Amino acid sequence: MTVARFWRKIPNRYNLIGTHCTTCGEHYFPPRQMCPTCRRDGKIENHKFEGKGEVVTYTVIHTAAKGYEMQAPYNLAVIKLDEGPSLTGQVVCGKEEMEIGMRVRSVFRKLGEESEKGMIYYGTKFVPE
Amino acid sequence: MKVGIVSYGAYVPRYRIKLEEIAAVWGDDAKSIIGGLKVNEKSVPGLDEDAITIAVEAARNAINRGNVDVSRLGAIYCGSESHPYAVKPTxxxxxxxxEAEPNLTAADFEFACKAGTAAIQTCMGLVGAGMIDIGLAIGSDVSQGAPGDALEYTAAAGGAAYIIGSSDLTAVIEDTFSFTTDTPDFWRREGMPYPEHGGRFTGEPGYFKHVTSAATGLMDKIGTKPSDYDYAVFHQPNGKFPQNVARKLGFTPEQIKAGLVVPRLGNTYSGSCMIGLAAILDQAVEGDRIFMTAFGSGAGSDAFSITVTDKIEEIRDAGPKVEELLQNPIYMDYATYAKHKGKIKV
Known part of the structure; x- marks a missing residue:
């Protein structure tokens, strides 16, 4: 990931800043700048998600991608936030603690790094609530 | 103008290693090490935790506990000896x-184990001078100890954050006093992964000289004595030093009990004294007086005289208490610990 690409998404990665259509009440993460339901009648504003939700499904990664080898095995889950949208994120806990439907909350963690001398990527992961 | 603590928050990773586990790897006598250090276990950062993530979690706990409007923050200072970047401020x-406004001043501090209290003093100065409304001072570390070195038994991970202001205070900081000398008791050179230290030299000419000088300096300055305080907390490189220095200064074991977190936590360096203070605030009541003295090798000490206000009742339960952060630990063996601490390279 380039420095600029990471930098542009800092509010979303650090603080789960998405958007909310005040016309239909739908929430979006990642943020949408146009409501696909209300189209031009939609009014979009920024929304900070509470960071609480539940695990819809998950997998345990044993064969990690480059840069994530030290974290394996780790839990990757689809998390449905309480406000509606779903996102993919790591749930930091033992794999035996993982369960579909479990409640989770967001935490600030290191997501990865470019290299030993490159930049460090920080952002949101989840832990059991 | 009264200056003090508006809110506070702490953070400790969930992982722990028992000292027996470390001693078994190096063939040391666990009983004598635990007895000597008076530490049973220490915290270990998660694979994805560092001084920055710990600082953020502690800061968020402080902000949420006090329901603080972050747009008021005029300064953020982070003290650590394990900043993840050599150049790029934590x-x-x-x-x-x-989500602080960009209209603020920020910098990283480094002074071994007392960088966080130096950040508190700087915020006190800015608030007292009317230059800022409130400031955020953090002490956070994932401290390093070389494999097999004495430091490995205590170097732990954790942090605490304090919001310093002049109104709506949870605790008034009546005064602070520092004592600083050029004492090479502990250091880490640029680019080196682990610190070096002077062994026993860190004790008398390092810790004890500086802590007692700052502590007596402050009490002389404001005309107080140990018996005027309900609680006291001293830097906790191990369990023995703070108990000895407390006795030497005339504080009782009862006064330091609430803030003595090191037996279950280890030495969290810049977080050490500040987590101890958070543990005291977790149980203090209006009017309680707290005496705190931090120590940083190199060397210096910062002493503080603090009085708790009635606002403590309002905010105390709005954030995780230190006792809660110490509960439900996940214990690990030395191999997993080595992986967590980056001692294994792939």
């Missing part, structure tokens, strides 16, 4: 993660 990342 405090800028904390500022973004707590």
């Amino acid at each position: 405090s800028t990342i904390v500022a973004a993660a707590v």
Whole structure:
């Protein structure tokens, strides 16, 4: 990931800043700048998600991608936030603690790094609530 | 103008290693090490935790506990001896993660184990001078100890954050006093992964001289004595030093009990004294007086005289208490610990 690409998404990665259509009440993460339901009648504003939700499904990664080898095995889950949208994120806990439907909350963690001398990527992961 | 603590928050990773586990690897006598250090276990950072993530979690706990309007923050200072970047301030990342306005000043501090209290003093100065409304001072570390070195038994991970202001105070900081000398008791050179230390030299000419000088300096300055305080907390490189220095200064074991977190936590360096203070605030009541003295090798000490206000009742339960952070630990063996501490390279 380039420095600029990471930098542009800092509010979303650090603080789960998405958007909310005040016309239909739908929430979006990642943020949408146009409501696909209300189209031009939609009014979009920024929304900070509470960071609480539940695990819809998950997998345990044993064969990690480059840069994530030290974290394996780790839990990757689809998390449905309480406000509606779903996102993919790591749930930091033992794999035996993982369960579909479990409640989770967001935490600030290191997501990865470019290299030993490159930049460090920080952002949101989840832990059991 | 009264200056003090508006809110506070602490953070400790969930992982722990028992000292027996470390001693078994190096063939040391666990009983004598635990007895000598008076530490049973220490915290270990998660694979994805460092001084920045700990600083952010502690800062968020402080902000949420006091329901603090982050747009008021005029300064953010992070003290650590394990800043993940050599050049690129931890405090800028904390500022973004707590959604502070960019209209603030920020910098990273380093003074071994007392960088966090130096950050508190700096915020006190800025608030007292009317230059800022409130400031955020953090002490956070994932401290390092070389494999097999004495430091490995205690070097732990954790942090605490304090919001310093002049109104709506949870605790008034009546005064502070520092004592600083050029004492090479502990250091880490640029680019080196682990610190070096002077062994026993860290004791008398380092810890004891500086802590007692700052502590007596402050009490002389404001005309107080140990018996005027309900609680006291001293830097906790191990369990023995703070108990000895407390006795030497005339404080009782009862006064230091609430803030003595090191037996179950280890030495969290810049977080050490500040987590101890958080543990005291977790149980203090209006009117309680707290005496705190931090120590940083190199060497210096910062002493503080603090009085708790009635606002403590309002905010105390709005954030995780230190006792809660110490509960439900996940214990690990030495191999997993080595992986968590980056001692294994792939």
